[in-house]
Amino acid sequence: EAQVTQNPRYLITVTGKKLTVTCSQNMNHEYMSWYRQDPGLGLRQIYYSMNVEVTDKGDVPEGYKVSRKEKRNFPLILESPSPNQTSLYFCASSFRGLAASTDTQYFGPGTRLTVL
Amino acid sequence: AQTVTQSQPEMSVQEAETVTLSCTYDTSESNYYLFWYKQPPSRQMILVIRQEAYKQQNATENRFSVNFQKAAKSFSLKISDSQLGDTAMYFCAFMKLTTGNQFYFGTGTSLTVIP
Numbered sequence: 001e002a003q004v005t006q007n008p009r010y011l012i013t014v015t016g017k018k019l020t021v022t023c024s025q026n027m028n029h030e031y032m033s034w035y036r037q038d039p040g041l042g043l044r045q046i047y048y049s050m051n052v053e054v055t056d057k058g059d060v061p062e063g064y065k066v067s068r069k070e071k072r073n074f075p076l077i078l079e080s081p082s083p084n085q086t087s088l089y090f091c092a093s094s095f096r097g098l099a100a101s102t103d104t105q106y107f108g109p110g111t112r113l114t115v116l
Numbered sequence: 117a118q119t120v121t122q123s124q125p126e127m128s129v130q131e132a133e134t135v136t137l138s139c140t141y142d143t144s145e146s147n148y149y150l151f152w153y154k155q156p157p158s159r160q161m162i163l164v165i166r167q168e169a170y171k172q173q174n175a176t177e178n179r180f181s182v183n184f185q186k187a188a189k190s191f192s193l194k195i196s197d198s199q200l201g202d203t204a205m206y207f208c209a210f211m212k213l214t215t216g217n218q219f220y221f222g223t224g225t226s227l228t229v230i231p
Contacts, residue, residue, distance in 0.1 A: 050217070
Protein backbone atom coordinates (compact mmCIF):
# COMPACT_ATOMS: atom_id res chain seq x y z
CA GLU A 1 0.00 0.00 0.00
CA ALA A 2 1.33 3.41 -0.99
CA GLN A 3 1.76 5.51 2.10
CA VAL A 4 3.64 8.13 4.03
CA THR A 5 4.33 7.21 7.64
CA GLN A 6 5.26 9.51 10.47
CA ASN A 7 6.50 8.68 13.94
CA PRO A 8 5.63 9.41 16.59
CA ARG A 9 1.99 10.35 16.09
CA TYR A 10 1.84 12.16 19.42
CA LEU A 11 4.68 13.63 21.44
CA ILE A 12 4.83 15.72 24.58
CA THR A 13 8.27 17.06 25.44
CA VAL A 14 9.96 19.85 27.35
CA THR A 15 11.74 22.96 26.19
CA GLY A 16 15.26 22.33 24.94
CA LYS A 17 15.12 18.55 24.64
CA LYS A 18 16.18 17.58 21.13
CA LEU A 19 13.71 15.50 19.17
CA THR A 20 13.30 13.94 15.76
CA VAL A 21 10.09 13.22 13.91
CA THR A 22 10.61 10.58 11.27
CA CYS A 23 8.95 10.49 7.87
CA SER A 24 9.15 7.65 5.42
CA GLN A 25 7.50 6.97 2.06
CA ASN A 26 7.37 3.75 0.06
CA MET A 27 6.55 5.20 -3.35
CA ASN A 28 10.05 6.11 -4.56
CA HIS A 29 9.03 9.76 -4.57
CA GLU A 30 11.66 12.39 -5.24
CA TYR A 31 9.87 15.31 -3.57
CA MET A 32 9.24 15.42 0.18
CA SER A 33 8.11 18.22 2.41
CA TRP A 34 7.30 19.17 6.00
CA TYR A 35 4.44 21.41 7.08
CA ARG A 36 3.10 22.67 10.34
CA GLN A 37 -0.57 23.39 10.87
CA ASP A 38 -1.75 25.94 13.41
CA PRO A 39 -5.30 27.20 14.06
CA GLY A 40 -6.10 30.24 11.98
CA LEU A 41 -2.84 29.97 10.03
CA GLY A 42 -3.45 26.94 7.82
CA LEU A 43 -0.48 24.87 6.75
CA ARG A 44 2.92 26.45 6.42
CA GLN A 45 5.82 24.79 4.70
CA ILE A 46 8.92 24.29 6.84
CA TYR A 47 11.37 22.56 4.50
CA TYR A 48 11.18 20.63 1.29
CA SER A 49 13.47 18.38 -0.66
CA MET A 50 13.55 17.82 -4.40
CA ASN A 51 15.80 14.78 -4.12
CA VAL A 52 18.49 13.07 -2.05
CA GLU A 53 20.91 15.59 -0.51
CA VAL A 54 18.83 18.51 -1.87
CA THR A 55 16.84 20.49 0.67
CA ASP A 56 15.40 24.02 0.66
CA LYS A 57 13.80 26.30 3.18
CA GLY A 58 10.07 26.82 3.08
CA ASP A 59 8.14 29.62 4.69
CA VAL A 60 8.95 28.91 8.37
CA PRO A 61 12.30 27.07 8.67
CA GLU A 62 13.58 28.73 11.85
CA GLY A 63 14.18 26.25 14.66
CA TYR A 64 14.06 23.21 12.40
CA LYS A 65 16.54 21.05 10.55
CA VAL A 66 16.05 18.33 7.96
CA SER A 67 18.18 15.83 6.14
CA ARG A 68 17.66 13.69 3.04
CA LYS A 69 20.30 11.00 3.06
CA GLU A 70 18.00 8.41 1.52
CA LYS A 71 15.18 8.86 -0.93
CA ARG A 72 12.53 7.32 1.30
CA ASN A 73 13.31 9.18 4.54
CA PHE A 74 13.02 12.84 5.44
CA PRO A 75 13.34 13.38 9.22
CA LEU A 76 12.45 16.66 10.89
CA ILE A 77 14.80 17.65 13.70
CA LEU A 78 14.11 20.13 16.45
CA GLU A 79 17.47 20.77 18.10
CA SER A 80 16.07 22.87 20.95
CA PRO A 81 12.28 22.83 20.91
CA SER A 82 10.36 25.78 22.29
CA PRO A 83 6.67 26.15 23.19
CA ASN A 84 5.97 28.09 19.98
CA GLN A 85 6.77 24.92 18.07
CA THR A 86 3.74 23.21 19.57
CA SER A 87 1.77 22.28 16.48
CA LEU A 88 0.44 19.58 14.19
CA TYR A 89 3.12 18.48 11.75
CA PHE A 90 2.58 16.85 8.37
CA CYS A 91 5.07 15.17 6.11
CA ALA A 92 4.18 14.85 2.42
CA SER A 93 5.69 13.38 -0.70
CA SER A 94 5.09 13.37 -4.43
CA PHE A 95 6.78 11.90 -7.45
CA ARG A 96 8.34 15.07 -8.83
CA GLY A 97 6.78 17.95 -6.90
CA LEU A 98 3.44 17.91 -8.71
CA ALA A 99 4.81 19.34 -11.94
CA ALA A 100 3.28 16.43 -13.80
CA SER A 101 -0.49 16.49 -14.18
CA THR A 102 -0.70 12.89 -13.01
CA ASP A 103 1.28 13.54 -9.86
CA THR A 104 -0.30 14.02 -6.47
CA GLN A 105 1.00 14.89 -3.04
CA TYR A 106 0.51 12.20 -0.40
CA PHE A 107 0.32 13.35 3.19
CA GLY A 108 1.25 11.45 6.29
CA PRO A 109 -1.22 11.10 9.17
CA GLY A 110 0.27 13.99 11.16
CA THR A 111 2.28 14.30 14.37
CA ARG A 112 0.81 16.24 17.25
CA LEU A 113 3.72 17.86 19.12
CA THR A 114 3.40 19.65 22.45
CA VAL A 115 6.40 21.47 23.90
CA LEU A 116 6.02 22.40 27.58
CA ALA B 117 6.17 36.58 -1.24
CA GLN B 118 3.17 34.57 -2.21
CA THR B 119 -0.04 34.79 -0.16
CA VAL B 120 -3.21 32.75 -0.32
CA THR B 121 -6.40 34.16 1.18
CA GLN B 122 -9.54 32.29 2.09
CA SER B 123 -11.97 34.88 3.38
CA GLN B 124 -14.67 32.47 4.56
CA PRO B 125 -13.60 30.76 7.82
CA GLU B 126 -16.85 28.78 8.03
CA MET B 127 -19.61 27.84 5.62
CA SER B 128 -22.57 25.52 5.64
CA VAL B 129 -24.73 24.02 2.91
CA GLN B 130 -27.78 21.82 2.78
CA GLU B 131 -27.27 18.30 1.55
CA ALA B 132 -27.69 18.05 -2.25
CA GLU B 133 -27.23 21.80 -2.70
CA THR B 134 -24.29 23.60 -4.33
CA VAL B 135 -21.70 25.63 -2.46
CA THR B 136 -18.77 27.76 -3.61
CA LEU B 137 -15.63 28.32 -1.55
CA SER B 138 -13.54 31.33 -2.45
CA CYS B 139 -9.78 31.70 -2.68
CA THR B 140 -7.60 34.54 -3.87
CA TYR B 141 -3.85 34.62 -4.16
CA ASP B 142 -1.13 37.12 -4.76
CA THR B 143 1.94 36.36 -6.82
CA SER B 144 4.24 37.81 -9.40
CA GLU B 145 4.89 34.37 -10.86
CA SER B 146 3.50 33.56 -14.28
CA ASN B 147 3.80 29.79 -14.03
CA TYR B 148 2.30 28.04 -11.04
CA TYR B 149 -0.21 25.46 -9.86
CA LEU B 150 -3.27 25.83 -7.67
CA PHE B 151 -4.89 23.15 -5.54
CA TRP B 152 -7.80 22.50 -3.28
CA TYR B 153 -7.23 20.07 -0.41
CA LYS B 154 -9.82 18.54 1.89
CA GLN B 155 -9.06 17.75 5.54
CA PRO B 156 -11.79 15.69 7.22
CA PRO B 157 -11.90 15.17 11.00
CA SER B 158 -9.36 12.36 10.59
CA ARG B 159 -6.81 15.14 9.84
CA GLN B 160 -5.66 13.42 6.66
CA MET B 161 -5.01 15.80 3.75
CA ILE B 162 -6.74 14.76 0.53
CA LEU B 163 -6.18 16.36 -2.86
CA VAL B 164 -9.52 17.45 -4.34
CA ILE B 165 -8.55 19.22 -7.54
CA ARG B 166 -5.60 20.93 -9.24
CA GLN B 167 -5.26 23.66 -11.87
CA GLU B 168 -2.24 24.56 -13.95
CA ALA B 169 -1.98 28.33 -14.40
CA TYR B 170 -1.16 28.05 -18.11
CA LYS B 171 -4.43 26.22 -18.77
CA GLN B 172 -7.44 28.42 -19.38
CA GLN B 173 -9.92 25.59 -19.06
CA ASN B 174 -11.29 25.15 -15.57
CA ALA B 175 -10.52 21.83 -13.92
CA THR B 176 -13.32 19.47 -12.90
CA GLU B 177 -13.36 16.27 -10.85
CA ASN B 178 -16.80 14.71 -10.63
CA ARG B 179 -18.85 16.97 -8.31
CA PHE B 180 -15.94 19.37 -7.81
CA SER B 181 -15.07 22.16 -10.21
CA VAL B 182 -13.10 25.36 -10.06
CA ASN B 183 -13.54 28.85 -11.44
CA PHE B 184 -10.03 30.01 -12.24
CA GLN B 185 -9.69 33.71 -13.04
CA LYS B 186 -5.98 34.29 -13.63
CA ALA B 187 -6.16 38.04 -14.13
CA ALA B 188 -8.17 38.46 -10.96
CA LYS B 189 -6.00 35.88 -9.14
CA SER B 190 -9.07 34.05 -8.00
CA PHE B 191 -9.55 30.29 -7.65
CA SER B 192 -12.92 29.27 -6.24
CA LEU B 193 -14.13 25.71 -5.62
CA LYS B 194 -17.68 24.68 -6.45
CA ILE B 195 -19.11 21.56 -4.85
CA SER B 196 -22.28 20.32 -6.49
CA ASP B 197 -24.80 17.91 -4.96
CA SER B 198 -23.16 18.29 -1.55
CA GLN B 199 -22.90 15.13 0.51
CA LEU B 200 -22.46 14.59 4.23
CA GLY B 201 -18.99 13.22 3.54
CA ASP B 202 -17.98 16.60 2.15
CA THR B 203 -17.98 18.01 5.68
CA ALA B 204 -14.35 18.99 6.22
CA MET B 205 -11.84 21.79 6.28
CA TYR B 206 -10.90 22.90 2.78
CA PHE B 207 -7.55 24.47 2.00
CA CYS B 208 -6.60 26.38 -1.10
CA ALA B 209 -2.91 26.04 -2.00
CA PHE B 210 -0.46 27.67 -4.40
CA MET B 211 2.71 26.07 -5.70
CA LYS B 212 5.33 28.08 -7.50
CA LEU B 213 7.61 26.33 -9.93
CA THR B 214 10.62 28.62 -9.92
CA THR B 215 13.39 27.90 -7.40
CA GLY B 216 11.83 24.61 -6.45
CA ASN B 217 8.25 23.62 -5.81
CA GLN B 218 7.42 25.70 -2.77
CA PHE B 219 3.91 25.46 -1.39
CA TYR B 220 1.69 28.11 0.21
CA PHE B 221 -1.63 27.29 1.87
CA GLY B 222 -4.59 29.44 2.80
CA THR B 223 -6.02 29.45 6.31
CA GLY B 224 -8.86 27.12 5.40
CA THR B 225 -12.66 27.12 5.20
CA SER B 226 -14.60 24.81 7.47
CA LEU B 227 -17.53 23.41 5.51
CA THR B 228 -20.48 21.71 7.18
CA VAL B 229 -23.04 19.82 5.12
CA ILE B 230 -26.39 19.84 6.87
CA PRO B 231 -28.69 16.83 6.42
